[in-house]
Amino acid sequence: MLERLNQAMEYVEGHLDQRIEMPELVRIALTSEYHFRRMFSALAGMPLSEYVRRRRLTLAGAEVLAGERTLLDIAVRYGYGSGEAFARAFRALHGVGPGEARRTGAVLRSQPRMSFRLIVEGSSSMRYRLAEKDAFTVVGRKARVPLVYEGVNPAIATFIKSIGADTIERLEELSDQDPAGIVAVTANFEDRTGPEGTELDYYHAVVTSAAAPPDLDALAVPAGTWAVFESSGAFPAALQVMWRDIYTQWFPSNPYRSAPGPEILRTRLSPDGTTADAELWIPVEHAGGADAGTGQTPGNVS
Numbered sequence: 001m002l003e004r005l006n007q008a009m010e011y012v013e014g015h016l017d018q019r020i021e022m023p024e025l026v027r028i029a030l031t032s033e034y035h036f037r038r039m040f041s042a043l044a045g046m047p048l049s050e051y052v053r054r055r056r057l058t059l060a061g062a063e064v065l066a067g068e069r070t071l072l073d074i075a076v077r078y079g080y081g082s083g084e085a086f087a088r089a090f091r092a093l094h095g096v097g098p099g100e101a102r103r104t105g106a107v108l109r110s111q112p113r114m115s116f117r118l119i120v121e122g123s124s125s126m127r128y129r130l131a132e133k134d135a136f137t138v139v140g141r142k143a144r145v146p147l148v149y150e151g152v153n154p155a156i157a158t159f160i161k162s163i164g165a166d167t168i169e170r171l172e173e174l175s176d177q178d179p180a181g182i183v184a185v186t187a188n189f190e191d192r193t194g195p196e197g198t199e200l201d202y203y204h205a206v207v208t209s210a211a212a213p214p215d216l217d218a219l220a221v222p223a224g225t226w227a228v229f230e231s232s233g234a235f236p237a238a239l240q241v242m243w244r245d246i247y248t249q250w251f252p253s254n255p256y257r258s259a260p261g262p263e264i265l266r267t268r269l270s271p272d273g274t275t276a277d278a279e280l281w282i283p284v285e286h287a288g289g290a291d292a293g294t295g296q297t298p299g300n301v302s
Contacts, residue, residue, distance in 0.1 A: 002116050002252050004029045005039065009114060016056050017077050031287060035257035042247030043116050054111035057093045060086075061108040064098045071098050127230040128250065131178070131281075135223045138185050138262065140171055140205020142217035147189075147198040156184075160204055170213070175206035179228075179266035179279055182206060187219060187262035207264065221261060227284045235269060235276035242280060259285040 008029040012020060026033050040048045056078040063074045075086030090098045094108045101108060141163050145155040168182065175181055185203035203219060212218035229250075231242040251257065261283035268277045 004031070005036075005043075006115050008036070009116075012052060013055070013113060016052070016059055019079075020052060031257050032259075032285075034260055035251075035287075038258050039247060039251060042244065044114055051111070051114065053089070054093060055113070057090060058109075058111045060090065060098075061094055061101070061110070064090075064102050065105065065108070067102060071102070074098070129228050130284075131226045131228050133177075133223060133226055134209075136177065136207050136209055136221050137212060138183075138187075138203050138205045138219040138221060138264075139174055139208050139210070139212040139216050140182075140185075140203045141167065142201055142203050142205075142219075144199055145202045147200055156202055159202065163204055167216075171206045171216075174208045174210050176208050176210065179207055179264055179281060181266065184265040184267065185219065185262050186265075203262075219262065224259065224261065224283050225285065226281045227256065229280045229282070231276075231278045231280070233275060235267070235274060239265070239267070239276070239278055239280070242278075246280070246282065255287050256284040257287045259283040 008025050011025060011028055022033055026036050029036050037048055044051055060074050060078045063069055072083050075083050080086035087097050094101065096106045100106065143159040145153065171182060183205060185205050186200050188201040203217065229242055229246060231238050264281040266279045270276065
């Protein structure tokens with residue numbers, strides 16, 4: 001997978017002054033757009049679109065300082081429709097406008113080219129299993145919350161506190177399959193691997209085959225394959241490390257890719273709330289062919 005990802009990065013690098021076509025990227029990487037974007041963000045620490053923006057502005061900065069092209073020519077070459085739009089983006093990355101940078105020979109920032117390699121430490125192993133599930137329903141209370149990568153998510157913590165004990169009891173009675181009991185479900189991501197503050201739907205809910213009561217929120221989930229990862233350790237740090245390792249270690253080493261759908265987390269806290277045993281359920285599909293689809297229409301990077 002990493003070899004194909006690096007070939008895709010070569011395509012990106014060769015098309016920074018052209019339109020980068022997402023269908024071509026996923027063809028090179030032999031995966032789906034959905035998985036490619038998630039894998040890239042997990043490995044790079046930023047969305048693909050942000051990396052492309054930074055690389056283009058890095059090359060544009062070099063051309064601005066060289067002084068061989070007009071600023072408008074450089075703007076158009078790297079995909080900006082006007083000098084004003086280019087100037088705003090240039091200043092956001094470099095901290096100075098292109099005109100001033102050219103006049104003063106300013107020191108500019110640079111986004112290096114990326115390539116990826118897998119480091120196998122061998123000090124620990126991941127506990128996981130694959131599970132086939134029929135269609136089911138997530139039933140509970142839903143809130144739109146911002147994404148937080150480290151530490152407790154304040155919006156989620158406040159939301160959970162607002163749910164009455166009677167509602168929790170009703171939900172527990174509806175739970176009739178794995179993962180059992182109250183679970184945390186995240187879905188409808190703007191970008192699951194985007195910057196902090198990116199919004200997603202959070203369900204404090206149960207997994208059930210029963211119909212949802214009219215006063216509760218519901219999410220229908222189709223039949224499919226799930227990779228179930230287990231973690232034990234400090235809460236919530238161990239969970240956040242596990243999620244990172246799934247995308248940076250497990251997926252590159254196994255013949256699966258993430259599939260569209262919610263992520264389900266079943267957590268059992270210690271009495272003092274400092275540690276937890278957890279299961280993270282992620283929908284997956286076998287990475288068999290380059291044309292295996294996700295039901296999504298491939299788009300463009302920019």
